[in-house]
Amino acid sequence: MTRAVAIRLGAFAGAVALAFAGAFAIGSAVDPIAAANPAPSGEHADGDAGGMSGMPEGKTGETGETGEGHEAGGAHESGHSASDTQPPGLAVSQSGYTLAPKSTFFQPGKPQQLAFTIQGPDGKPVTQYTATHEKDLHLIVVRRDLSGFHHVHPTRAADGTWSIPFTFTAGGQWRIFTDFQPTALGKTITLGADVNVSGLYIPVPLNEPASVYSVDGYAITLAGTPVAGKESELTFSVSKAGKPVTDLQPYLGAFGHLVSLRGGDLAYLHTHPSKEAKAGMTGGPGIIFGTTFPTAGTYSLFLDFQHAGKVRTAEFTVNVGTDGTAIVPPSELPGAAEESPHGHG
Ligand SMILES: [Cu+2]
Structure with missing residues (x-):
């Protein structure tokens, strides 16, 4: 999970x-x-x-x-x-x-x-x-x-x-x-x-801000230009073994559930894609969210998505500014040879 x-x-x-x-x-x-x-x-x-x-x-x-x-x-x-x-x-x-x-x-x-x-x-x-x-x-x-x-x-x-x-x-x-x-x-x-x-508490640093996260052989790529206080479009794209996944399954009525928590106080935002998902539909590779981050700051984004009967979670650290800093996937950077997934560890 x-x-x-x-x-x-x-x-x-x-x-x-x-x-x-x-x-x-x-x-x-x-x-x-x-x-x-x-x-x-x-x-x-x-x-x-x-x-x-x-x-x-x-x-x-x-x-x-x-x-x-x-x-x-x-x-x-x-x-x-x-x-x-x-x-x-x-x-x-x-x-x-x-x-x-x-x-x-x-x-x-x-x-x-x-x-x-x-x-x-x-x-x-x-x-x-x-x-x-x-x-x-x-x-x-x-x-x-x-x-x-x-x-x-x-x-x-x-x-x-x-x-x-x-x-x-x-x-x-x-x-x-x-x-x-x-x-x-x-x-x-x-x-x-x-x-x-109870027990020893060793705080774990956040993931570095990155536009690609890997979990269970999936690479999830994030693109968007979040701006504090305005609805910003965030697009997550799911691929596996280098191929876009086009048969994402609805999970609780959506192809993705995005929970964003603000660093420092854990203010909570729960966002769903603009596109509704019904049983039997398939989605992907892109999952698009309109998210309004209330203020500038660092946010942890947790994306739940379902494929092949299993729900997985991708985690991103996103710095949100007031001027809109683009999150550019490495694959879209000029001169990028190929995707270089790096989520954690
Ligand atoms: Cu739920």
């Missing part, structure tokens, strides 16, 4: 790691999550999301701009953000809904139940959801250094408790994102919470 954290340790470089660890510490220190405290059941029946989330009034995505992540068809993403609107995923509570993990303490390397509820404005676990991309809830799990990415789908018990067996690959602070649409709210929201995994 994704490579183990241990594999990324192969790319570990002391100097880079030290620099990264510094940046990481700063990122953690300013994280609004630190100020957000999951309210116990019943304490937020007034639905005052602005007050609960520890964010200023009017900055919790109430404009409707952040809730459009999952409608079928059309280019859309969860991160479309007005200038002073916070992107999704930064708060444990928003619009009256609160992510409440059953436990926030885990051990590494063994399957454990990752369980939580979404508490509604009435303080009770939400049981009515509107499916988005074929699922009532999408769960993203990633360590705070952006390693160990997983996109999974827990099951919901009758009482509203979500759970899934999950193995955290290594110690550290991990973040869980829940991306869902309460039927009563009528729009998609993304809540995030940190959980702790």
Whole structure:
């Protein structure tokens, strides 16, 4: 599914790691999550999301701009953000809904139940959801250094408790994102919470920014010119053994799912291709996304795609500026002889 954290340790470089660890510490220190405290059941029946989330009034995505992540068809993403609107995923509570993990303490390397509820404005676990991309809830799990990415789908018990067996690959602070649409709210929201995994924490530096990533014999090439604050077209092209893959399979109603996380605070954007995918259709090699990165910065991009019955994840590090810096695949550079895939390690 994704490579183990241990594999990324192969790319570990002391100097880079030290620099990264510094940046990481700063990122953690300013994280609004630190100020957000999951309210116990019943304490937020007034639905005052602005007050609960520890964010200023009017900055919790109430404009409707952040809730459009999952409608079928059309280019859309969860991160479309007005200038002073916070992107999704930064708060444990928003619009009256609160992510409440059953436990926030885990051990590494063994399957454990990752369980939580979404508490509604009435303080009770939400049981009515509107499916988005074929699922009532999408769960993203990633360590705070952006390693160990997983996109999974827990099951919901009758009482509203979500759970899934999950193995955290290594110690550290991990973040869980829940991306869902309460039927009563009528729009998609993304809540995030940190959980702790015991054990030695060795932060892993991000991949170098590169336009090609290799996984399982596939080379995924990224091209585009991302500009902060504007919808930017990103094109991922999938090839295998040098040949374009033209029979990508729909996965949860799309030929690709793109999750982008902002470096420093892990603000969350979930984007789907402009082209809808139905069962039986085939796609590729290109998967095109219209993504709006809310600000300049470094983002980690995780692309899930399905081929030959298996879902794989490609990971990219992208520097987004205000002036639009083109991501040019090596194969399109003047004088390029051939593709030189280099993802990680
Ligand atoms: Cu999902």
